[in-house]
Amino acid sequence: MKLKCIGCEVLARPIYHSAALSPHVVDVELLPRGLHNQPADLRARLQAIVDASGELGYDAILLAYGLCGQATSGLIAPTVPVVIPRAHDCITLFLGSRQRYNEQFEGFPGTYWYTQDYVERYAGSGASLSLGSGTQAELQGVYEEYVSKYGQDNADYLMEVMGAWQKHYRRAVYIELGLGDGSATEAQAKDEAARRGWAFERLAGDLVLIRRLLIGDWQEDYLVLPPGHRVVMSYDEAVIACKSPSQTDLVQNMDTINHAYQ
Amino acid sequence: MNSITQEIYDGIVNGQSPVVGQKVQEALDSGMSPVVILNEGMIAAMAEVGKRFECGEYFVPEMLIAARAMQTGLALLKPHLQQSDLQSKGKVVIGTVKGDLHDIGKNLVGMMLEGAGFEIVDLGTDVSPEKFVTAAREHHGALVAMSALLTTTMPNMKTTIEALNAAGLRGQVKVLVGGAPVTENYARQISADGYAPDASRAVALAKSLV
Numbered sequence: 001m002k003l004k005c006i007g008c009e010v011l012a013r014p015i016y017h018s019a020a021l022s023p024h025v026v027d028v029e030l031l032p033r034g035l036h037n038q039p040a041d042l043r044a045r046l047q048a049i050v051d052a053s054g055e056l057g058y059d060a061i062l063l064a065y066g067l068c069g070q071a072t073s074g075l076i077a078p079t080v081p082v083v084i085p086r087a088h089d090c091i092t093l094f095l096g097s098r099q100r101y102n103e104q105f106e107g108f109p110g111t112y113w114y115t116q117d118y119v120e121r122y123a124g125s126g127a128s129l130s131l132g133s134g135t136q137a138e139l140q141g142v143y144e145e146y147v148s149k150y151g152q153d154n155a156d157y158l159m160e161v162m163g164a165w166q167k168h169y170r171r172a173v174y175i176e177l178g179l180g181d182g183s184a185t186e187a188q189a190k191d192e193a194a195r196r197g198w199a200f201e202r203l204a205g206d207l208v209l210i211r212r213l214l215i216g217d218w219q220e221d222y223l224v225l226p227p228g229h230r231v232v233m234s235y236d237e238a239v240i241a242c243k244s245p246s247q248t249d250l251v252q253n254m255d256t257i258n259h260a261y262q
Numbered sequence: 263m264n265s266i267t268q269e270i271y272d273g274i275v276n277g278q279s280p281v282v283g284q285k286v287q288e289a290l291d292s293g294m295s296p297v298v299i300l301n302e303g304m305i306a307a308m309a310e311v312g313k314r315f316e317c318g319e320y321f322v323p324e325m326l327i328a329a330r331a332m333q334t335g336l337a338l339l340k341p342h343l344q345q346s347d348l349q350s351k352g353k354v355v356i357g358t359v360k361g362d363l364h365d366i367g368k369n370l371v372g373m374m375l376e377g378a379g380f381e382i383v384d385l386g387t388d389v390s391p392e393k394f395v396t397a398a399r400e401h402h403g404a405l406v407a408m409s410a411l412l413t414t415t416m417p418n419m420k421t422t423i424e425a426l427n428a429a430g431l432r433g434q435v436k437v438l439v440g441g442a443p444v445t446e447n448y449a450r451q452i453s454a455d456g457y458a459p460d461a462s463r464a465v466a467l468a469k470s471l472v
Binding site: 039067069070088089105106109110146149150153154157158161162164165168169233235236239 | 277279280323324326327330361362363364365366369387388411412413414416417420442443445448451
């Protein structure tokens with residue numbers, strides 16, 4: 001097959017690695033991590049690339065993305081199928097399964113995650129501060145921007161409010177993916193954990209979901225969206241579902257069906 | 263609007279907390295009616311801040327510093343207001359749903375609602391359905407406002423509505439939902455009474471539901 005993989009740059013190494021090992025011809029296009037903060041913009045970018053790629057003779061388009069704050073919800077497959085892993089976000093793709101993600105999320109909701117590509121590809125935008133970006137230098141940059149715009153008194157207040165999420169977090173986890181040298185990222189995670197009073201943990205990643213996406217093994221853990229169909233959030237373990245252009249909301253239908261059997 | 267209420271208004275719109283504090287004190291000392299200060303200087307200013315946010319002129323930091331300036335003024339004003347002056351628009355029980363620790367959006371909605379004259383009962387983050395039920399029972403007739411930032415925690419909005427149902431309270435409370443991944447469609451699906459895409463529109467929605 002000839003495949004096009006559109007992915008978030010936080011998955012750069014895993015995508016390139018799996019593309020290199022795939023039996024198929026895979027073209028890769030990465031998008032900036034910062035788009036995560038604006039799901040509507042990310043969706044528009046993805047749709048534009050998906051549409052353009054649909055004209056280029058690929059057998060399928062692969063999205064190395066999760067639901068990502070509903071960014072992929074609403075995407076429509078062009079004249080070729082679009083394949084998306086059933087995942088809420090990239091943490092599932094780093095950990096290898098929804099089950100493992102759920103265990104981590106339910107056991108330790110206040111976790112900040114570190115992976116090599118994620119940390120390396122920080123673009124210096126203060127917009128992600130509230131979502132939990134990192135280093136002291138980055139925070140200093142945001143602070144200075146606030147001082148110049150709103151004055152020092154307000155800047156102090158904003159840093160306190162926007163940084164309040166840190167008080168709710170308890171753990172920093174570095175995910176070792178076994179690709180490239182992640183020691184600097186691990187050191188940063190340890191350092192920030194110490195500075196913020198969080199526990200530090202190192203977990204082994206599992207890139208099986210990315211690998212299977214790129215080799216074309218799309219059973220169970222992937223949504224294969226037929227041409228013209230649209231991604232919708234399914235609000236259940238399947239994470240996403242597909243909706244045909246003529247269909248009423250599949251999720252509501254499923255609810256009705258489930259209800260009828262109860 | 264006279265010059266001092268204009269200064270209070272401008273101080274809030276521009277997020278100048280110390281200026282607002284000083285001007286509210288001056289206004290009180292000059293014998294100005296606290297109700298006039300509140301309505302003309304403060305509530306009107308927060309409405310303007312909301313408008314600027316909706317049209318993309320203001321972003322979250324501007325909203326936060328404006329809300330902070332408003333709260334500074336309100337703290338000075340409150341001891342001078344009679345209970346009848348306050349004319350509470352209603353009470354809102356607000357919280358981020360279970361499993362979700364994000365509170366910037368929720369806090370901003372709370373502050374904007376307070377600025378519009380609502381009384382806020384803030385349950386914090388990671389609020390279980392049981393806690394929402396207890397608060398809804400305790401604060402009879404209050405609106406219940408839920409926030410979620412994650413698609414993983416959004417389903418807890420549905421769980422909470424089901425818990426309100428099970429407790430026999432659903433008919434007595436209106437439920438508002440919001441947060442980055444939440445949509446109008448989802449709100450309808452879980453039978454919430456309203457959805458707002460941002461803090462400013464949450465105020466309009468809350469007003470329409472009381």
